[in-house]
Amino acid sequence: MSRADLVIQLAEAGAQNDHVKLERTVAALVAEARAKQHHTLADRLSKALGAVAPPSRQAPRSVGGTFLPDKVRDLLIERPARRGIDDLVLPAEVDSQVRELIEEQHEADLLRANSLDPRHRVMLAGPPGNGKTTLAEAIAFALGVPFLTIRYDAVIDSYLGETSARLKRVFEFARSTPCVLFLDEFDALGKERGDVHETGEIKRVVSSLLLQMDDLPSYTVIVCASNHPELLDRAVWRRFQLRLELPMPTRADFRRWLEHVGADRKALGMDPAALARELEGGSYAEAEEFLLDVKRKIVLAKGVPKSIVSHQLKAWKKRFGPKAGVTGGNGDRDPAAQSE
Structure with a gap:
């Protein structure tokens, strides 16, 4: 969502006295300001929001301070991003490509002025324990945006259609808030639809997931991680602009x-x-x-x-x-x- 759209939404929320819409829009503006390293503006916006929001809407907040609406509060966790790319030891090719991604996000306005978008869909593959989660955190740290992780225990449901509906709520929020959205153990959602052992429900979940990913704006970076990339649907692989492997260290x-x-x-x-x-x-x-x-x-x-x-x-x-x-x-x- 562009800055102009957010400003229009802000005006509409004020005119309609819609506190929920107001908080959501200001949260998106705060995230955008932090992404551009405009921390003073972000702090002033956050302070202004706290002054006008009703007490019932001021809490609870996630650990990092990002406002999580009721509809996604149980579906997402915000982790504090404390480590940057320079704090990690990465394969040379991975390090280079991640830095290029970060540079593209920082220069997004220049790219968009030339009818281009920065890359924002990343797949990390490799054995557990070798830096996938921490690399996603480092990307959020470098961009100065919230680091949000999907809670599978809350998203995945046995009832028909409920998992897709919950995923839709998560992605709707991600579209309104510049962030790094992290999906760990991605093979739990993005399984190969041709697998005869899988139910029709998981196939519908994969189809819904692909549509939601396609609809994400480029200021929302989605990072998925898998220990078993061979299980992923082939159409899922096509969605990722960066596919990076983090192998066991030598x-x-x-x-x-x-x-x-x-x-x-x-x-x-x-x-x-x-x-x-x-x-x-x-x-x-x-x-x-x-x-x-x-x-x-x-x-x-x-x-x-x-x-x-x-x-x-x-x-x-x-x-x-x-x-x-x-x-x-x-x-x-x-x-x-x-x-x-």
């Missing part, structure tokens, strides 16, 4: 990551190159949890860092087995930190 990747997080010899008493060799076969999420365990024990035990690291590495090998570094698999382990 030994060299772990070395770069250790240097990035400041895990040097002085802190751990162990050469980062040797530690990277030991961590190979795990994910970034597991490696970060490993480092956190080491740091806790160093603080609490006040012991020699090298001996603590050695002890934790034995537990690491026992947990993941001797074949972890060969197969590169990590089963169903829970993602954390630079995760999914």
Whole structure:
């Protein structure tokens, strides 16, 4: 929705004394202002909205402060976006393409002046625990917009047609609010419609989902993540302008990551190159949890860092087995930190 449309809606809401429409429109203006790094304007708009909204409409709000209307409050979660692209260790091609996407979004007005739109549909694929969720968060951080995650437990329903109706409500809100809309475990919704084992309902959900994605404006960035991209419908793949893979980290990747997080010899008493060799076969999420365990024990035990690291590495090998570094698999382990 353009700035002109939002201003017209704002005038209409004031004339009609429609507080719900007023709040929704101002929320969209706030998100647009933050996307353009106009934080002073965004703060003033938010303050003005709080001064005029009835007490019954001032709460509850999501964690990041974005107003979530009643119809989507139970269907979305706003996560705080705290890490940027520079905080991540990404494959060179992924890093380059994501930065291009962010630049296009920042220069959206220039592109639209030339009858072009910035790219805004992204698919992230790869094993769990290797940065999919965190990369989506970093895109939201770079754009200065809310980071909204769909709650599948609230969206997916056993009743015929209800799942599609809930998805429609989510996408209607996303169309009115510049944001990063994140769909994790996307294969739960975007399954191949030709699968004979799937019900007619899931096929209708996929069709509805595709229509909703096509109707999203370019200022709403949709990021989908899947651990099993082979399960996705072929028509789903066609919708994404960026299709990026985040593979399991290699030994060299772990070395770069250790240097990035400041895990040097002085802190751990162990050469980062040797530690990277030991961590190979795990994910970034597991490696970060490993480092956190080491740091806790160093603080609490006040012991020699090298001996603590050695002890934790034995537990690491026992947990993941001797074949972890060969197969590169990590089963169903829970993602954390630079995760999914």
